Amino acid sequence: MSEITDKKEKSGRRRLLIWIVIIGLLAVIALLVIMGGGPGGILSLFGGEVGRRDFVKEMHELVLRPEDLSVAYKNQHDTRLSNNEVIGMMTVETGKRYILDTVRLDGWDLYMEKSNLTDFGPVAYRSRVEIFETTDGARKAFSEDWHWLYTDPEKEPDEYLDKNCKYGSECLFFLYDDTVPGSGTSIVQYDVVFRYKNVLVWVYARGSDIDTTEDHALDAAQLIYDRLTAID
Numbered sequence: 405m406s407e408i409t410d411k412k413e414k415s416g417r418r419r420l421l422i423w424i425v426i427i428g429l430l431a432v433i434a435l436l437v438i439m440g441g442g443p444g445g446i447l448s449l450f451g452g453e454v455g456r457r458d459f460v461k462e463m464h465e466l467v468l469r470p471e472d473l474s475v476a477y478k479n480q481h482d483t484r485l486s487n488n489e490v491i492g493m494m495t496v497e498t499g500k501r502y503i504l505d506t507v508r509l510d511g512w513d514l515y516m517e518k519s520n521l522t523d524f525g526p527v528a529y530r531s532r533v534e535i536f537e538t539t540d541g542a543r544k545a546f547s548e549d550w551h552w553l554y555t556d557p558e559k560e561p562d563e564y565l566d567k568n569c570k571y572g573s574e575c576l577f578f579l580y581d582d583t584v585p586g587s588g589t590s591i592v593q594y595d596v597v598f599r600y601k602n603v604l605v606w607v608y609a610r611g612s613d614i615d616t617t618e619d620h621a622l623d624a625a626q627l628i629y630d631r632l633t634a635i636d
Contacts, residue, residue, distance in 0.1 A: 453539055453602040454632065463512040466631045468531040468607060468624045476519035477529065485511035485532065506545040507537035518611075526611035526620050531628060534604045542602045546574055553578075553597065561595070565618065571629045572600035577622070581613075589613070594621035600632050 464484075470477040487508055491499030502508070511534035518527050536542040548554040553561075553576070561578035569575035575598035582591045593610040594617075605628055609620035 453537075454535065454600070454635070462631075462635055463510065463533055463535070464514075466533045466628055466635075467512055467514040468516075468529055468627060469514065470516055472624075472627055473525070473529075475523040475525050477516040478519050479514060479516045481513065481515040483513060485513045485534065502545075502550055505541075506550065507541040508545065509535045509537055511535065524615045526609040526616040528610045529608070529620075529624060530610075531607040531624060532605070533628065533632075536602045536604070539602045542599050542604050543574070545604055546597070546599045551597070565594075569596065569598065569622075569625075571596065571598040571625050572605070574599040577618075592616050594618050596621050596625035598625065598629070600629065603632060605629070605632070 464482075470479065487503050487510075490508065490511075491503065493499070494502065511532060513530075513532045515530045516528065518525060521527070534542075534545070536545060544550060552559055562581045563579045564576065565579055566575070566577040569577045575596070577594070577596050580593040580595070583589070584591060590613040591610065592613045593608050595606070595608040597604075597606045599605070605625070607621060607624045607628060609616055609624060
């Protein structure tokens with residue numbers, strides 16, 4: 405009888421241990437969901453998509469800001485870029501199809517201008533970050549089907565400087581060059597667009613060709629890229 409009782413006790417302890425392990429795993433998953441704001445948050449902790457909660461909380465800090473620069477700049481436009489605002493930038497029908505196709509979640513957009521025009525450096529910077537539900541959604545947003553770089557003929561660059569720059573999984577570096585008639589001075593704009601997992605980034609530096617260089621845009625892109633990888 406004692407041997408049978410001992411076996412029953414051991415079996416009961418094994419079942420109890422299994423249930424403890426199961427409950428523990430469920431608790432860990434629940435914690436990851438709370439920390440990451442959903443499946444995207446869980447994936448971010450295991451090297452997948454950037455988590456929604458972290459991005460939404462930090463997105464206004466991810467863009468390039470005046471304090472990042474060596475001379476004074478002031479914000480002219482510093483705001484959340486919601487899905488409704490994105491739809492408003494397109495036709496309603498096209499905008500809704502875009503949101504549904506890419507499963508865009510949220511974004512932030514900042515534009516700033518130099519406070520003192522006598523300082524060296526670009527006249528203006530712009531930076532934008534947008535998050536999508538999945539990496540595949542961000543990839544679609546960066547594709548020829550949807551990205552303004554491909555869909556808007558008026559935004560075709562004067563020159564592609566690098567179609568495989570080093571930021572993220574997909575990256576384009578290009579130039580717009582407008583010569584001011586009769587002045588001999590060119591206004592240049594260096595743009596970097598890149599995708600990091602399920603986040604799409606756009607940054608540019610614009611000003612005269614005398615005090616605006618490729619490095620201004622590349623340094624800005626590097627800073628945003630470093631911020632993204634830091635929260636992932």
